[in-house]
Amino acid sequence: MQSTSLAPRLRSLDVYRGFVMLLMMGEVISLGKVDQAVGDSAFWGFLHYNQSHVEWAGCSLHDMIQPSFSFLVGAAMPFSLASRINKGQGFGKMFGHVIVRSLILIFLGIFLRSMHAKSTYFTFEDTLTQIGLGYSFLFLVARCSVKMQVAALSVLLILYWLAFALYPLPGDDFNFVLAGTSREWEHNLSGFAAHWNKNTNLAWAFDQWFLNLFPREKVFRNNGGGYATLSFIPTLGTMILGLLSGNLLKSPVASAVKIRKLLIIGSILLVISAALHFTGINPIVKRIWTPAWTLFSGGICYYFLAFFYFTNDVKMKNTWSFPLMVIGMNSIAAYVMAETIARFIASSLQIHLGPQYDTLFGLPYRTLVSGFLILSIQWFILYRMYKKGVFIRI
Numbered sequence: 001m002q003s004t005s006l007a008p009r010l011r012s013l014d015v016y017r018g019f020v021m022l023l024m025m026g027e028v029i030s031l032g033k034v035d036q037a038v039g040d041s042a043f044w045g046f047l048h049y050n051q052s053h054v055e056w057a058g059c060s061l062h063d064m065i066q067p068s069f070s071f072l073v074g075a076a077m078p079f080s081l082a083s084r085i086n087k088g089q090g091f092g093k094m095f096g097h098v099i100v101r102s103l104i105l106i107f108l109g110i111f112l113r114s115m116h117a118k119s120t121y122f123t124f125e126d127t128l129t130q131i132g133l134g135y136s137f138l139f140l141v142a143r144c145s146v147k148m149q150v151a152a153l154s155v156l157l158i159l160y161w162l163a164f165a166l167y168p169l170p171g172d173d174f175n176f177v178l179a180g181t182s183r184e185w186e187h188n189l190s191g192f193a194a195h196w197n198k199n200t201n202l203a204w205a206f207d208q209w210f211l212n213l214f215p216r217e218k219v220f221r222n223n224g225g226g227y228a229t230l231s232f233i234p235t236l237g238t239m240i241l242g243l244l245s246g247n248l249l250k251s252p253v254a255s256a257v258k259i260r261k262l263l264i265i266g267s268i269l270l271v272i273s274a275a276l277h278f279t280g281i282n283p284i285v286k287r288i289w290t291p292a293w294t295l296f297s298g299g300i301c302y303y304f305l306a307f308f309y310f311t312n313d314v315k316m317k318n319t320w321s322f323p324l325m326v327i328g329m330n331s332i333a334a335y336v337m338a339e340t341i342a343r344f345i346a347s348s349l350q351i352h353l354g355p356q357y358d359t360l361f362g363l364p365y366r367t368l369v370s371g372f373l374i375l376s377i378q379w380f381i382l383y384r385m386y387k388k389g390v391f392i393r394i
Contacts, residue, residue, distance in 0.1 A: 010249060012308040013076055015321040018328030019308070020068040023061065025327075025338045025378060027051070028346070029371030037364035056187035056198060056226070056285055057277070059296065063286045066127045067238050067297035068304065069331075073131055074242025075305065077142045078250045091143075098139040104394050105132030112339045122214035125227035128335070133229075134236035142243055149247075153240045157291040160233050161282055164195050164290075167202040179204065180222035193280045196290055203228030203288055231289035238289075241269075241298040245305055255314045259306050266302030269295045323379065326386045333385065333392045337378050345374045 035041065035048035050061035084094050109128030114121040124133065141152050176182045179199035188197050195201060199222045207229050211220040245265075248258055273296035276282040282292040311317045318325075327334050349357065349370060358369040385391070 009079070010309070011312040011318065011321075011325060012249075012305065013072060014328035015312050015324045016068070016304055016308040016328065017072050017331050018321075018324030018326065018334075019304075020065055020072070021327045021331050021334040021338075022324060022375075023065050025334060025342075025375055026371070027338070028342050028367075028374045030367035033367050034364055053225075053286070056287065057189065057283045059284065059286065059300075064297060064300055064304075066130075067235075067286070067293075068301055069127055070131055070235050070238045071242035071245075071298065071301040071305075073135070074138060074239035074244075075246040075249070077138060077239075077243050078246040081139075081142055082250070095136075095139065098136050101394050102132045102135040105129065105135065108336075108394075112336070115340070117217070119215065119217055122211065122216065124211075124229040125223065125231060130232045130235045131239070133232035134239060137236055138239045138243065141240055146244065146247055149240060149244060153237055153244075156240075157234065157237050157294060160237075161291045164202050165192075167195060167205070169194055170200045174200065176200075178221055180224060181226075189280075189283055191280050193283045196283050196285055196288060198226040198287070199223070201228075201288065203230040206230050226287040228288055234289040234291055234294045237291070237294040238298055238301075241294070241301065245302060249305075249309065255309075259310055259314070262302050262306035262309070266299040266306065269299030269302065273299065326379065326383050330382050330385055330391055332394060334378070334382060337381070342374055342378070345377050346370060349373055 029051075031044065031047045031051045035044040038044050052060060053063055054060050081094070084097075105128045106124070109124075109126040109130075109132065110120065110122060112128070113123050113126055124130070141149055144152070170176070170179075170183075174183075181188075181198050181200070185198065188194065198204075204222065204226075207223065208220065210229055245262065248261055251258070273284055273292045276292040276295070277284045282290050284290065284292045284296045286293050286297070308321075312321055358366040360369050
């Protein structure tokens with residue numbers, strides 16, 4: 001059992017969370033449309049790439065949103081657990097709260113994905129549902145020793161890798177049309193790594209059975225992006241990596257030691273994941289959250305956390321990060337706003353400012369103008385909530 005001594009709230013966790021949510025909310029800027037309108041531009045092409053998800057193997061900045069959010073859930077767990085224990089809450093009460101929170105996250109994710117559907121859209125690859133599916137297990141792991149946490153992470157990733165490795169590759173009679181892909185798809189992996197190709201893997205086969213247990217407008221055949229329900233298992237691995245970082249930040253060792261360890265662990269994770277990827281043992285694929293992706297994205301998360309911890313909790317350079325903290329302290333509200341009222345704000349701006357208001361800097365940059373205004377309004381709402389002490393918690 002880990003130490004339950006209280007520690008001051010770390011600003012770095014809120015700022016990092018705010019940075020992640022800003023990346024998500026920033027989708028309204030639509031840098032891809034600017035890139036397409038401007039044409040041959042390395043600058044806008046770079047920004048476009050990093051506001052898009054890679055097609056399969058690899059990583060962009062945008063691909064780091066979901067793992068960062070999941071990682072931070074784990075990083076906050078030691079502080080939350082210590083607070084509840086010091087309030088006198090027993091295991092039963094805490095676990096009951098965890099179960100309720102898990103269910104809320106799952107159903108909130110389904111609700112948000114169903115907003116523009118004709119009926120409830122049962123899907124479990126969304127960020128909130130993935131966290132909800134693994135959150136109860138995270139709580140149980142958090143009550144173990146650090147050695148047991150590392151062991152749990154190792155066993156989880158190895159078994160998940162093995163399950164995919166043992167699942168047979170598609171034969172000559174495989175129906176690629178049913179899978180929504182093709183044998184000649186340019187992003188297909190070859191050799192042993194082909195066990196982790198799009199919609200020909202274990203997780204896709206599971207979803208063909210599992211998702212059709214729920215009422216659907218039509219039979220589930222495949223996910224167009226290759227995303228899968230079972231990704232919650234390696235996502236739990238990401239949360240455990242976050243848990244381990246939270247244990248380190250909560251420990252009494254010097255700040256310099258914490259930063260050094262964060263950077264060392266991050267580097268080790270990056271080296272291991274790169275070795276797995278380039279040897280073909282396990283590719284780095286975010287869409288199905290391969291074990292190599294868990295380690296790779298976890299390494300980047302450790303780097304991010306080291307930066308935010310150093311600048312905000314050690315050097316106390318907090319002025320620049322205040323806008324991020326405002327978002328991070330109300331991350332659930334920010335998430336829901338990005339999924340709901342962004343469209344309402346966009347249409348309202350057109351009504352009140354005129355249909356051409358966003359052409360101020362020319363047609364190619366319309367989404368920069370409209371997106372900036374939408375982001376500003378959303379941030380102002382979050383700021384007013386912050387000033388009034390209104391924080392939505394689950």
